[in-house]
Amino acid sequence: MVLGLKSSERVMGEFGHVYKEQYAVALFNSVRFEIEGGGGPQSQLLHRKNPLEDHSIFSGGLFQYLEGNKKWRNRFVFVADTYDVSFYENKVAHERGLHPKGTINCAGYKALTSMEEYLDLVSTSLPGVKAKVGSGPFVKGATQFPLILWHPYARHHYFCVLTEKEQTKWHAVLQDCVRHSNNGLSEECRVQTPAFTDAVRLHRQAQGHYGTWDMMCGGPPQILANLVMETLYPELRNLIGPRLKGKIKQRQRNWMLISEAVYKQVLSQTQAQYEALVQACEVETPRLDAALRTDMDQIITSKEHVSGKIRALVLPRAEQLLRRSVQPYVSSILEALMEPTSRGFSEVRDVFFRELVEVSKNTLNGGGKDKLGEHMEKISMLAFHPVKMQSCYEKVEQLSLEGLQQRFDVSSPSVFVQRAQILMREQMDNAVYTFEQLLHQSLEEKDQRGENLCKTIQCCQDRVLKKYDYDSSTVRKKFFREALLQIIIPYMLKQLAPSCHPDLPPFQELIFEDFSRFILVENMFEEVVLQSVTKDIMMAVKEAAVQKRHNLYRDSMILTNSDPDLHLLGESPSVDWAAQFGGGDEESDESPEGCGRSKWRRRQVVSMIKLDGMGPLPYESCLEVPGVDFIPEEGEMEEGVDFIPEEEEEEEEEGATPMEPEPNSPDNVQEIRYLINPVVEMVVPASEEDLAVLTNGTEPGMLTLEGEEEEVTLITTVVEEVHRKSLQWKSAIENAIQEIEMAVQEEDEDRITECAVDSDAELAPPLADSSPRHHDDSGFQSLTNEALDEGEAQPMKDVLKTEDSLTDPGEVERFHM
Incomplete structure (x- = not known):
């Protein structure tokens, strides 16, 4: 814990200094853009402002593994429009608006469906600590369809479902949650976002990490925690790893608990320190903004003067490196990016087209506007339906940079895959929203039915598809340019830094002191390198567009303001098809009256699982988990862990607090020592x-x-x-058993009844020095009524069957009396 705090303070101190510098630079760029203006090509499709308003993504039942008591429980899982995964004790608890048992922010996680894949990731966390081939996992699944959320530092979450169909749907939902959480920071923050991303990039470059970074995901505190752990994790592993004792599985589990505890502590520190850093920068913003607007012309002139001198120094070296080590690979990189990305966008077009064809067919056969409202209600959320979009996402997942990753220091293509998938989702929603607005406008103008309605749908469909072709081309070209820059620029900076950095400090003296906060030599050096490679990247993308292999259009074909009437519809609110046209909503999940829930998501994007030949899903309550024969507990065969009887489980649930106990992750140094030794x-x-x-x-x-x-x-x-009265207990137990045995032998029911005052009374467990006559049982049960009716004599030694529980000695004495 102490090591984590020191690393957090050190990294945040270094990052804070860089962030303050980049904040002033980002503010200068933002004000300059506001004054000078600028922008790219105009989009043809409309953009929905709040697409998931009054919607949730998915909800349903999952088996969740609770690390606190090593048991599986059924949980009602709810995925809200924020893509946070919340799990409740049951559906009723959610409907009543109770606090969830827990909530998962999926940033940085991987959604897995294979225990083998999970064990491979776990084994890589501790080098030299690998399970034997064929050995079982330390968490045994309740079913053969697991769902696991893995994180390199944070807690892992284990779920499972009953069928493969459920697993496929839930896996698509969890992948969408991860994809959304990893989407990066909001571009609407024109100062904080570029300042933060540039500060993280420069800090990593100072540590020698120039390539792409998989853990640039989540909010700023999470990214900063990952930044701390990037340095701390190897140190912690080398320090603690060799000291872990026990079996391989136990060492792996203890290491995961230690890593989780350190990550939580680091995340708490970065959260507080980042908020203080942002607040300190915002206090100075008014003063800096006033200075910028007053001296903008002088600042721009000073920057151009210094930048020209840096360009004269750096540009020859950059061009030589570009010709020798970059240009031969640009076309290969671009082709590797274009092929799967274009297939993905083409699949988006096909899915959109197929859904609209189904709408036309069902409307023609089903009776006009009423059915149209029902179908359009489902189409409106097509972009956010993870299962229907899965075929599109899978096309991009085939993206591979094999052979290029090591050369250009690309950790993995996942950064580009997830970015392309987010763009595909945005384009699908834009197409759907534009179609909705056009169709709604046509329906308001004319009362159409039957074939005329189908012709109207087809006309709107063709119009939207043409606009989609244009917009998808523009979005893909921008994506290709950005991806090439993310791959090439870090490589060039790494190669040029040793020869150029020593010559840069004298240029800082050429900047006026009043302007030195807004003009940094390091930033101008990177801008010169960027300008040197931008021309080649633009030419490569333009040549690919001319070839028309992937349905890309040349920039000369762009038509701005081509459809002004359509863009006026963009100001209209989203169409409520169910309300206006009376369409039903099979996927709605409305709150019952009187539940007291202040904000209820009225509709659910993904429909619930419906098993063939079955009614509602079983195990609605967490108390109705399948029996112990169905769910083997962890270590049942290997470590001899007993199951908790169902009666004890129910008592435990009834008496539990609203929140589940946290898993036993160490909270201090002493607890970590107990895990190690x-x-x-x-x-x-x-x-x-x-x-x-x-x-x-x-x-x-x-x-x-x-x-x-x-x-x-x-x-x-x-x-x-040993209690002083132990000998008295022993004597009382022996006398009681002798009297009962005599009563059985004499078949005297009255004496049996008199001796067995309480049929459920429990005796104390046998003492260490008790005689062999005592059984290992710790309780007492009276004869059954069936045995009494048949008149069979049953020795009490065979009847004594009970649970392993302790009884107050006073009860034994009262029984003897």
């Missing part, structure tokens, strides 16, 4: 006189546990004092 407690019932004998000669060493030798560094002997 096993502590064996030997509980021996004995009197005080035997204390010296019991503890004598107990030393650390090798101890055989479960057939394997384990190294033990600490042995604690806990001595329980």
Whole structure:
């Protein structure tokens, strides 16, 4: 914990200095853009402002593994429009507006459906600690259809479902949650977002990391926590990894708990420190903004003067590197990006077309506007339906930069895959929204039915598809340019830094002190490198557009303001098809009256799972989990962990607090030490006189546990004092059993009834020195009525069957009385 705090303070201190510098530069760029203006080509399709208003993504039942008590429970899982995954005790708890048992922000996670894939990722976290081939996982699934959320630092989450169909749908939903959470920071923040991203990039470059970064995901505190862990994690692993003791599975689990505890502590620190940093910068914003607007012309002139001198130094070296090591690979990189991306956007077009064809068919056969409203209600959320969009996403997942990743220091293509998928979703929603507005306008102008209605739908469809072709071409070209820059620029900066950086400091002296906060030499150096490669990238993308292999259009074909009437519709609110045309909504999930839920998502994007031949899904309540025969507990066969009886489980649930206990992750250094070094407690019932004998000669060493030798560094002997009345209990138990056996032998029902005052009374467990007559049972049960009716004599020694529970000695004495 101390190491984590020190690393967090050090990294945040270095980052804070860079962030303050980049904040002033980002503010200058924002004000300059506002004054000078600018922008790219105009979009043909309309954009929906709040597409998921009054909608949720998905909800349903999942089996969740609770690490606190190592049990599987059924949970009602709700995915809101924020894409956070919340799980409740049951559906009723959600409908009543109760707080969830937990909520998962999926940023940085991977959604897995294979335990083998999960174990491979776990094994890579601790080098040299790998499970044997064929060994089982330390978490046994309740079914053969697992769903696992894996994170390199944070807690892992384990779920499973009953059918493959459920697994496919839930996996698509979880992948969409991860994709949305990893989408990056909001571009609407024109100062904070570029300042933050540039500060993170420059900080990593100072550490020698120039390539793309997979963990640039989530909010700023999460990204900063990942930045701290990038440095801290290897140090922590080298320090603690060799000290972990026990079996391989136990070492892996203990390491995961330690990593989670450190990550939570780091995340808490970065959250507070980032908020303080942003607040300090915002306090200075008015003063900086006033200075910029007053001296903007002088600042721009000064920057251009210094930038020209830096260009004269850097540009020859950059062009030489470009010709020798970059230009030969540009076409290969572009082709690797274009092929799967264009297939994905083409699949988006096909899915959109197929859905509209179904609308036309169903409308023609089903009776006009009423059915149209029902179908359009579902079409309106097509872009946010993870299952229907899955075929589009899978096309882009085939993107591979094999052979180029190592050369250009690209960690993995996942950064580009997820970005392309987000753009595909945006284009699909734009197409759907534009079609909705055009169709709604046509329906308001004319009362159309039957074939005329189908012709109107087809006319709107063709109009939208043409606009989609234009917009998808523009979006893809921009994506290709940005991806090429993200791959090439870090490589060039890394190659040029050793020769150029020593010559840069003298240029800072050429900048007036009043302007030095807005003009940084490091930023101008990167701008010169960017300008040197931009021309080649633009030419490569333009040549690909001329070839028309991937339906890309040349920039000369762009028509701005081509449809002004359509863009006036963009100001209209989204169409409520169900309300205006009376269409039903099978996927709606409205709140019951009187539930007290202030904000209820009225409609659900993805429909619930419906199993063939079955009614509602079983296990609606968390108390109705399948029996212990159906769900083997962790370590049942290997470690001998017993199941909790169903009665005890129900009592435990009824008496539980609203929140589940957190998994046993260490919260301090002492608990981490207990994970590293096993502590064996030997509980021996004995009197005080035997204390010296019991503890004598107990030393650390090798101890055989479960057939394997384990190294033990600490042995604690806990001595329980024997109660003075133990001999009286022993005598009372023996006398009671003798009387009952005599009563059975004499077949005297009256005496049996008199002796067995309480048929559910429990006796104390046998003592360590009790006679062989005592069984290992700890309770007492009376004869059954069936046995009494048949008149069979049953010895009490065979009847004593009970649970492993303790009983107050006073109850035994009352029984004897």
